[in-house]
Amino acid sequence: MSDEEDDIILSELNDEELVQQMFDDLYDGLKEEIEESVNILLERKWEPYRILTEALVGGMTIVGQDFRDGILFVPEVLLAANAMKGGMAILKPLLIETGAPRVGKMVMGTVKGDIHDIGKNLVGMMMEGAGFEIVDLGINTDVDGYLNAIKEEGADILGMSALLTTTMPYMKVVIDTMVELGIRDDYIVLVGGAPLNDEFGRAIGADAYCRDAAVAVETAKELIARKHNQMSA
């Protein structure tokens, strides 16, 4: 359908055009093209952190918006995230080397008894896409698993996911334990999963229920900013 446009030569685009093309290529899930573009920007002496925020995070924000709005669905987002991952693999060692700022760290997992991880993985990918550091505990995570990890990792955020009405109450078990131990307010707790809603999130004492991965990213950014403001106040 677009044969005449097959001959986009990434290296011939100027910076602005290239970033725009990266937005498109992330949207279309083209991993090799993203890797090539990241390398081109590095050759052009872009800071790794600038490539991350302006090109990759910028592109994934559009993917996230269209996912939130029911325009893109899981298969497209998985492809986009996979392309993003290709770019990140190049940038990650360089980001550490250059001491790039840290956005925040989230420990996440699907709750005990629940093996659904598609939504959780999407949240992890989109959070990484937004520059967060992710520690993914996988599926079937019990209280000790969550609490040990947030402590050891020095996490800012705890994210819990459940896809079943039979497993979602376990989130309250985790939060109640945090309250008992007096550590609840040390962390931002985000919950998500198909059968949940805002009311459930409030009832169990989470900071927020996040409807989808895009909302999780927006909420995490907002709550991290609020936390920083409180700390400096």
Add this chain to the structure above:
Amino acid sequence: MTNLLSRLLTERDWLMTDGATGTTLFNMGLQSGDSPELWNADHPDRIATLYKGAVDAGSDIFLTNSFGGSAARLKLHDSQSRVRELNRLAAEIGREVADASGRDVVVAGSIGPTGEIMEPMGALTHASAVEMFHEQAEGLKEGGADVLWVETISAPEEYKAAAEAATLAGMPWCGTMSFDTAGRTMMGFTSADLSRLADRLDPAPVAFGANCGVGASDLLRTVLGFRAAGSEIPFIAKGNAGIPKYVDGHIHYDGTPELMARYAVMARDSGAKIIGGCCGTQPDHLRAMRKALEETPKGPAPSLEEIAAEIGGFSSDSDGTDGNAVAPRQNRRRGRK
């Protein structure tokens, strides 16, 4: 192929299936995180009570306690070696309850999703998905299930794999998807897409349809989508009793029996031949639904406005079948992938 479900579908205008399994077992003391399927061996009396609840409330069909009975799901409980046994027991207990009812009651062997993403997006191959579903199907068949009932599926690839497994087991089958994301499945599949897929499969499902998802109103919109797609295959409506709320440490669904009774009549008027509930639907809901289906004469299909007014609003403006859905951005390279 003659089977009890196909026969009943030709004899009756509508059939009522059951309600919630998970919600009901939870109320019986199932702990968050435990496998419901293990109860087929450990608490067969409670599983019989679950089935009887639906049968006594007037269900013509009930689903076995085997939703998470595939190796992929039982692995979580280190019980992947018990697939055959737990599925057989789920159906055996069901067979006894159905046979003792004194009327025609269909034992539908529930098969839920593997919880994994299939190739090429994910790691699960078609062959291993078929193998897992087939193993489960053989157990359900052995226990005396009349039909296999694949439910809560999101990906067409997984739906096809389950269909293939049913064929390998020599069993008639039904298959429903969960339309929980802007009126589509998580994978972006619409009601019209499923109707077309069901028509293409050989052997075709005895019935196809929707279960779970968001609330009863979204489910009715999906059923109207099936109707508009115009398949000859009967379709199934199995919606949740409202939206889950957290009350005193338990999940409670806000849909009343009266609301579900209205939903049942609207589902039938929209063309569904098999009508039931999903999460939150208790025997009281089923009794109200049965009564309403029997006492309310069949009317014209409701409009979306009528559904929204009586059952509640929709979770999204479009469900992807009305031509109003926003298409993905068309980038320069799109189409050359």
